Amino acid sequence: MTDIAKQMNQLRETLRYHEYQYHVLDEPKIPDSEYDRLFHQLKTLEQQYPEFITANSPTQRVGAKPLSGFSQIIHEIPMLSLDNAFSDEEFYAFVKRIQDRLVLLPETLEFCCEPKLDGLAVSILYVNGVLTQAATRGDGSTGEDITANIRTIRNIPLQLLTDHPPARLEVRGEVFMPQAGFEKLNELALAKGEKTFANPRNAAAGSLRQLDPKITSQRPLMLNAYSIGIVEGVDLPETHYGRLQWLKSIGIPVNAEIQLCDGVENVLNFYRTIQQKRPTLGYDIDGTVLKINDIALQQELGFISKAPRWAIAYKFPAQEEMTI
Numbered sequence: 241m242t243d244i245a246k247q248m249n250q251l252r253e254t255l256r257y258h259e260y261q262y263h264v265l266d267e268p269k270i271p272d273s274e275y276d277r278l279f280h281q282l283k284t285l286e287q288q289y290p291e292f293i294t295a296n297s298p299t300q301r302v303g304a305k306p307l308s309g310f311s312q313i314i315h316e317i318p319m320l321s322l323d324n325a326f327s328d329e330e331f332y333a334f335v336k337r338i339q340d341r342l343v344l345l346p347e348t349l350e351f352c353c354e355p356k357l358d359g360l361a362v363s364i365l366y367v368n369g370v371l372t373q374a375a376t377r378g379d380g381s382t383g384e385d386i387t388a389n390i391r392t393i394r395n396i397p398l399q400l401l402t403d404h405p406p407a408r409l410e411v412r413g414e415v416f417m418p419q420a421g422f423e424k425l426n427e428l429a430l431a432k433g434e435k436t437f438a439n440p441r442n443a444a445a446g447s448l449r450q451l452d453p454k455i456t457s458q459r460p461l462m463l464n465a466y467s468i469g470i471v472e473g474v475d476l477p478e479t480h481y482g483r484l485q486w487l488k489s490i491g492i493p494v495n496a497e498i499q500l501c502d503g504v505e506n507v508l509n510f511y512r513t514i515q516q517k518r519p520t521l522g523y524d525i526d527g528t529v530l531k532i533n534d535i536a537l538q539q540e541l542g543f544i545s546k547a548p549r550w551a552i553a554y555k556f557p558a559q560e561e562m563t564i
């Protein structure tokens with residue numbers, strides 16, 4: 241490989257590292273101006289030597305041309321919805337159903353607890369570590385191919401940050417629009433006499449369903465991963481929390497509020513803590529997701545038709561209608 245090609249690849253590695261530090265660890269090592277300088281240096285070299293451009297270069301996030309429509313993608317593993325709880329009593333009943341079903345009941349049940357982001361569920365497939373395909377949840381069995389739009393979301397890596405990527409890895413997560421970005425988007429739309437969005441979830445949905453990736457690229461979207469679908473060629477940790485930490489270690493953003501809670505009372509404390517923090521999070525949530533942490537127990541419990549027996553979304557009471 242020529243020195244120029246080596247220099248370009250080195251720049252790509254450096255940019256990917258800084259994207260990870262900034263978007264996944266929230267610990268930038270260089271100022272934005274230095275990142276922009278490196279990015280511009282790579283962009284210039286790619287313009288001078290287009291033969292050395294690689295598909296997953298950080299400069300290649302925005303696709304060339306708009307699509308004429310979205311093709312369908314069938315989920316190899318269905319993307320399930322969650323059963324809901326709306327009170328402590330309903331959560332206790334959920335726990336009792338689990339205790340009644342488990343053959344060997346552990347001393348206490350350990351839950352992986354997270355805020356329930358109010359966005360869109362997506363599936364992102366990495367083949368040999370490279371972002372290859374992305375789809376909406378759709379009806380759980382079939383979704384729309386939104387690969388070009390997903391590539392534009394800055395905190396989603398185009399390439400996993402590991403030297404030994406799994407043959408195939410499907411990351412499932414929620415794409416959402418932070419409240420600050422939503423306010424700015426609506427201000428811009430108002431100023432241009434365009435239609436505004438009712439809430440960040442609608443804005444995220446509208447942005448992901450754009451046929452032109454250039455428009456999606458200008459929208460402040462983010463992903464937080466919440467589970468793994470297809471996985472081939474790697475041995476995963478045996479707990480849900482461990483798997484989320486592994487995802488984070490290879491470059492996939494995971495929500496910062498996720499916690500392990502041992503026993504029902506600690507889970508309910510988590511629910512109330514997140515409810516109190518809700519106005520300060522900077523993004524919309526509509527409750528918490530509480531999952532049995534041990535994968536073997538999840539597998540023993542399985543699913544009821546469309547929802548897992550081992551997880552529940554404990555929602556917040558509906559907020560009084562926003563008067564806009």
Ligand SMILES: Cc1ccc2cc(C(N)=O)cc(O)c2n1
Pocket residue numbers: 320321322354355356357358359361414466467529548551
């Ligand atoms: C299994 C499943 C399905 C939908 C989910 C949705 C969210 C969410 N909206 O944050 C989080 C999760 O852990 C989920 N987990």
